Amino acid sequence: MTAVLQGKRGVLFLLTSVELVVFLDVSIVNVALPAIGTALGLTVVGLAWVGTAYQVTFGGFQLGAGRATDVLGRRRLFRAGLAVFTLGSLLAGIAAWPWLLIAARALQGVGAAILVPAELSLLTAIFTDPVAYRRAFGWWSAMGAVGAAGGVVLGGLIVELLSWHWIFLINVPIGVTGLVLSGRLLPADEPVTGSRARLDLPGIAAGTGALLLLVYVVTVAAEGNLDGFTAVLAVAGLALGAAFVWIEIRSSDPLLPFRFFRNPDVSGSTVASAIVGAAHVPAFVFLALYFQEVRGYSALESGLAVLPVAAVNLVVSRTVVPPALAKWGPRWVLTAGMALLSLGLLLLGGLPVDGSFLTDYLPGALIFAAGLPAVFVGSTMPAVKAVAEHETGVMSAVVNTAQRIGAGLGVAVLAALAADRTDATGGPHRAALNEGYQFTFLGAAALAAAGVLVGLWLVRRGRQADTADGPPARETTDSADPARARTRLGR
Secondary structure, three states: OOHHHOOOHHHHHHHHHHHHHHHHHHHOOHHHHHHHHHHHOOOHHHHHHHHHHHHHHHHHOHHHHHHHHHHHOHHHHHHHHHHHHHHHHHHHHHOOOHHHHHHHHHHHHHHHHHHHHHHHHHHHHHOOOHHHHHHHHHHHHHHHHHHHHHHHHHHHHHHHHOOOOHHHHOHHHHHHHHHHHHHHHOOOOOOOOOOOOOOOHHHHHHHHHHHHHHHHHHHHHHOOOOOHHHHHHHHHHHHHHHHHHHHHHHOOOOOOOHHHHHOHHHHHHHHHHHHHHHHHHHHHHHHHHHHHHHOOOOHHHHHHHHHHHHHHHHHHHHHOHHHHHHHHOHHHHHHHHHHHHHHHHHHHOOOOOOOOHHHHHHHHHHHHHHHHHHHHHHHHHHHHHOOOHHHHHHHHHHHHHHHHHHHHHHHHHHHHHHHHHHHHOOOOHHHHHHHHHHHHHHHHHHHHHHHHHHHHHHHHHHHHHHHHHOOOOOHHHHHOOHHHHHHHOOO
C-alpha cells in the first residue's frame, strides 16, 4: 500500500479481511457438502439448505441493517455483525445435528448482512481523501471477488487436510481478533440521541419480510425446486413489498427514502449491481460444473482451475483500478469492467468439450477476472458517494441486496436455459452438457453487455449534470465530493 494510506492501513486490513471471510463463506461450503451429508445424514434437499440458509438471511436482512448502521453507529453495527457472524461460525463448526447446522448458517447470514453495510459506511467515513478512498475501495472490491473465486480452493484444502468442521471454525479466531482490533482501530460512534434513534420499525418489518421471502424464492428457483408452496411465498413477498412501499411513502423518517432513486448514480448503480450479480455468480457456478461434469476434474481441481481468476483480481485491484478511478472516474470504470466481463464470458461461451486449459479456457477467464474488480467498484462507489454521510449504510445495503437478488435470478434463469439447451441437443452426454453450459456463458455475456449500456448511460447523465451545475468537471470530482452529490439529490 502507498503512503496515502499511512496510519489507516490497520483499519483497511481489518475491513477487507472481514469482507474476504464473509464472501468466502458463500462458496467455501460447496466443496464440503458431500462430507457434511455423510457425517450428519443430510438429504440432497438438506444439503442445499446449508447454502440457501446463508444466502437468504444475507440478502434479506441487509436493508434493515443498513438503516440501523446509519442510526445506531457504524462501529457498533460492525462489531455486532462480527459477533453474530462469529457465533454462527462456532455453532456451525460444532454442529452435530442437521437443524443446528442450518440454523447456524442462517445466523452467519444475519451477521454478514449487518457487516457489509457497516463496512462500506466505515470506508466512506474513514477514507475521506479521494486518493485514499480509491485505494481502499479497490482493496475492498478485490476481497469480495477473491472470496467468491477462492472459496472452493480453500474449502477443498481444509476438508482434505483437516475436516469439514474447520471451514466454519477457521472464522472463529478471525472474528475474535477482529472484535478486539475493531475496538482499537475504528473511530468511536457518536452517542445515540433521541432524535437519531428513530428507526422505521414498520418499514423494517415489511421490507425485511419481503426481502427474506423474495430472496428465498429466487434462491429456490436457482436450485430448480419451485412448487406451489414457493409460489404462495412469492405472492406473500410481493404483498409485503407493496406494503413496504405504502409505509415508506407515508413515513416521515423512512427506512428507504425513494428520493434516492431520482439521482442517476443511485438508480444506475442499483441496476448495475443487479447485473453484476446476475452475470458473474452464474459464471462461477457453471465453470465448476463444466470442469467437473464435462472435463472430469475433482472438486479441488475445479477450484484450482479458478485460482488464476482470484490472482488477477488482486493484481488489477491493486495496480489498475485506483489509477483508472483517478483518471476516468467510477462510471467509466464500471463501463470498461462490464465490457471486459462481457468479452471474457463470450470467450468462455466457446469452451469445447476437450479444450486446452491454456488456450481455450485461460484467455477468457483472465479477461473476465480483470473486469470483476472494476464492476464491483464501479457499481458501488457512485451510489454510496451520492448520499449524505449518515445515509451510506442504507445505500450500501440497497446496492448489495440488488447484487444478491440479481445473482439468484441469474443462476435460476441461466440454469433453466442450460437445461433446455442440453435436452434439445442430441449426441453424447458430455457434449450435450457442454452445449448447455456454453449457452449460459453466452447469456451471462449478454447481461454484461447490458451493463455496458447502463455504464454509458451513467456517463452521459454525469456529463449532463456537470453541464447543468456549471463548467464541465472531471468525473472524479463529483464522485469524490459528497457535498456536490448531495446537492444533486435536492438537499
